[in-house]
């Protein structure tokens with residue numbers, strides 16, 4: 001880019017309110033309000049989740065909730081034109097790494113940081129947040145594109161980086177599912193998987209009217225705080241187990257695990273498992289792409305669960321003996337009559353352990 005164009009861009013950026021405001025000053029509202037407005041300089045792409053958060057009070061509140069400390073390295077996903085980024089840069093945090101897929105937004109947020117005189121604190125990573133490697137970070141703060149909520153949370157929580165908190169703006173319904181607790185009508189696989197390793201809480205609801213363009217859905221701000229101590233369970237095994245449980249979460253565990261199709265599937269998986277290979281504690285190569293593919297009623301209800309469940313290349317007696325092991329685990333758990341969505345993770349972990357002790361494996 002030549003100097004003249006660059007200067008012009010900077011002027012345009014400043015003209016559109018890319019000016020410094022004080023994150024911590026309450027008198028900044030008017031200035032900030034002007035600076036958040038969307039100037040329509042290019043078409044926003046809804047399938048990319050490009051709904052810009054333009055309410056300065058909400059943006060301030062997100063930054064406040066993130067409670068950034070001096071020296072923090074912040075990760076932001078989908079900075080867009082930088083409305084939230086500007087606050088993160090103005091905070092006591094040492095640096096912000098922002099991952100953005102749209103080159104136009106990369107340019108916009110870069111120009112914004114420059115206009116604020118805070119470019120030295122910002123690194124923009126151009127690419128898909130689900131695919132790129134994240135840098136080390138202490139805190140993640142983001143109004144993310146809602147389409148990647150589940151894989152992104154999986155990547156944050158089961159990826160290789162340790163961090164203090166993730167403060168994320170999410171679609172309201174997704175946020176409700178995320179913070180649900182056992183026994184809630186909407187308790188689900190996503191919540192169970194996330195709760196295995198983190199505490200989650202709802203911070204505030206945000207109206208769809210605070211975005212440009214106005215989306216169809218409302219939003220909620222959620223804090224995810226990874227636990228210091230997580231249960232000693234093989235992650236792949238746990239994820240496969242919760243998939244089996246929550247695939248039919250309104251049936252009892254007894255009904256789920258005694259179905260012939262389930263018995264045969266677990267029989268195959270358990271036989272496939274290499275002899276004497278203890279998987280506990282190793283989560284290498286585990287695919288954690290989706291945490292919330294529970295299938296609720298959908299596919300399974302009212303259908304013949306036994307269809308296509310022929311014995312194949314093994315003896316019927318072997319399968320019968322295997323089913324006895326499943327029944328044994330269920331009986332000693334005393335959970336056979338319970339529905340998965342009512343169980344705490346401790347109870348689910350206990351049942352998984354009882355299965356594994358009897359050489360019934362899910363992964």
Ligand code: SAH
Pocket residue numbers: 048049050051052053054077078079080081082083084099100101102105127128129130142143144145148
């Ligand atoms: N955080 C900004 C913008 C939110 S819109 C604000 O609050 O105003 C969501 C942003 O995420 C857009 O800039 C969009 O281009 C970007 N985005 C969409 N999919 C992405 C992906 N897979 N990886 C990184 N960024 C993505």
